[in-house]
Amino acid sequence: MRTPRPLLAVLLPLLAVAGCSGGVHGTPGAAGVRDPYFGRLGNGGYDVRHYALDLAYDPATHHLSGTATLTARATQDLSAFDLDLKGMTVQGITVDGERAAGSRAGQELRVRPHGELAEGSTFRTTVRYSGEPVTITDPDGSREGWLRTPDGALGLGEPTGSMAWFPGNHHPSDKATYAIRVTVPRGVQAVSNGDPAGAEPSADGRRTTYTWRVAQPMASYLATVAVGRFQRKDTRTASGLPLHTAVDPAEAKASAKVLGRLPEVLDWGTETFGPYPFTSAGAIVARDGAAEYALETQNRPVFPGAPDLPTLVHEVAHQWYGDSVTPASWRDMWLNEGFATYAEWLWAEEHGGATAAATFEGLCARPGGDGVWAFPPAVPPSAAQLSDPPVYQRGAMVLHQVRRTVGDRAFRALLRGWPAAHKYGVADTGDFTAYVERENPGKARALAHVWDVWLRGSGKPARACGS
Template identity: 60%
Template sequence: MRTLTVALSLSLTLGLTACSGSGGVHAASGGAGVGDPYFPKSGNGGYDVTHYDLTLAYAPDASDTSDTPDTAPSLTATATVTARATTPLSTFDLDFQGMKVNSLTVDGKKASWTRSGQELKVRPSAALRKGGTFRTTVHYSGTPETITDPDGSDEGWLPTADGALALGEPTGSMAWFPGNDHPSDKATYDITITVPKGLQAVSNGELRSETTTGTGAAPTTTYSWHTRQPMATYLATVAIGHYDITRTTTRNGLPVYVAVDPQEAAASRKVLGKLPEIMEWEEYNFGPYPFSSTGAIVDRGGDAGYALETQNRPFFPGAPDTATLVHELAHQWYGDSVTPKTWRDMWLNEGFATYAEWLWAEDHDGDTAQQTFDALYKGTYFDDKADDDAVWAFPPATPTSAAHISDSPVYERGAMVLHKIRRTVGDARFYDIIQGWAATHRHGNATTADFTAYVEKMAPGKDFTEIWKDWLYGHGKPARP
């Protein structure tokens, strides 16, 4: 068993005035949830976060051998989040599940708060004015939770053999820091992690500093990471453990930071060596890379049940194959930079990244995208007929429930939609569309309706009625491939 000591500063800077009788601010509750069709409690109304400053200190739990319960908190946090009020606020919510809140202030003044499920409802001492900024500081303690997704997979805070791993899609970030946990609210980040000397701590963005302090039995090392491009909460990560660290650059000077568990180093070496080549190929096809560094995190197989496109450096449970590396790096354009506005728009992430795999194979002596499309349509793509049938379970733009937002129709049938567009407009216009889409919504959010409108704008005179009706929104297998 491991324990964790964390100092997490969440500052929300919203300089607003209080209601004070006649002529004062008429404020109301910001509201819990942003109305996501699949995760209605995720996110919060009334404010827009611009920056998270998270400071964590991790230490193994030395109390395991004791016959008495551990009385020391496993996580202690002081946090800083910066945000802007979008409406006058008398109260607002943060998404935060588990752990104990010890104290909370808004703009340096003590604020009252209540908790219900994942909602931390805050009442500042004075109402907050629309358009201003506010700072919320939360002190909390406890053991971060592992959250089970509707599809049965684990996220949140995952203990590993030599440390811990934080993964957040779709709702796991609320297990290790309070915030506005919905993809529609993106922000910049500073994440500082202190660990016992000998462990590494890897996160998003660029490593600003690495400092070892203390002597004797308990020296520590502090890693300070900065993410200067906006990032959705579900893409934030922390990986703590023993890693072989490689720092290189691509041919155009982009920093590459790769962290690999020593047990996975040999198996990962060949594929990870392709990372610069894959990045160059993806920039050629998708347009300029939207972030200031790239890389990968490879932990042991079994530490998580899936790879994830954590921003700047995707996470892999065990050595990835080439297709998976292509997929997760493509997400840096489609998902991380252009982020879905709701979880209903998940195919804009997964359909694009899956089609990137098809394009890579086509350009590297594998099946053409048309051959892959045909195999899926004929039901000969997967080894199991049930997997072939699952492609047609629901339309990619409207998953049946939260448990199915990562199912085959979102991935494979989503990629088929893109291939249908490509066949309709031709290669030159298709690459104009996917590059322009990434550029137009760079560091922003978008919906399926935004995408279909963009395609129609970029290809005037072309008829997409059948594609939208039968392939994107239609139920069952379309009559014609």
């Protein structure tokens, strides 16, 4: 999926080489945060607090130009640091307004500021870049990054695609707020995360700049930009939550019934999982085939074609589980998908469908060779298996076993307490198991059995189904 990093970086010819002064005592930040599946993803030495992205895209030429300004805090004395950027041509870099040197090696853009950045200091990095943004193929064969559509494009980031359209610290453990400006030709629109903050036509009337602001921290894989012709609708739920939907006209009729239930699903989520964590909600419905999957992009999930109701419930649940509380590494993806899948089970149980227990037993009836038993949900064997059934279905089965162990009342408290305890933060599997045990001190031994057998155990649990 990524080419190995060359031993020698290629110096960007358009950047002046700015040498560090003799008093520099910092060291370069790490090129990667040692994620178990994407070792080069993310970067060490700093924490991004805010992204200001100013993009311009022309669907006719497939040309993207951008200026990305990152406000970050140094977590060590830095002589240099890396950003993740796949493809594109970099025209210039500044750090705190001074020209900086840069070099490229694979997906790494190394930035060498004019002087040392002291630990604890806040600094601002601006990168100007342009080119034809790439589509990235995941280890599982799915596509992400910048996906062309008949009338525009769709930017999707899970797990590595955001680096195709803006430079950043692209690991879920580093969340930030965003301001996203996208200039597009007249006749098409640009929709993104967060709250709309204006649509300004150019002086000649040939382009329009759309601005969106994300006030709560967001992992970069949850960022999206959708460019095209959309039917936009801005409404509010009965409780006053702003809803912003954008639907490809070809999908409008097929989407209307399910999208009409979005306020109901949000109200149910608020009752079940706790207060909605963001300042707005909604959906983006792209044309059928624009992508191969729906994605829980923050504030407004993306659907490739008209969604069905279970998928809508799943992606809305992710706003609590995955978007507000985000996995500390990609090994913890079951926390996202297990909860969102279990949300589907709960919705069905409470709306005239199968009970969660019946769904659980149906999965338990599958033979030992079935894919749901292929590996433990907390230990996918490789990046290619991160979206396989054990992460989703068996992840939900772990939660059902927790429900059986602690009882309905405690489980309902867990559904609200877990995302509240890590609101706008990151957490891993160890954080989750410790939280459940702490909230249910009399069940420690029984919960340890759940973790050993269902969360980390290999194969179909012997004598466990139906217990």
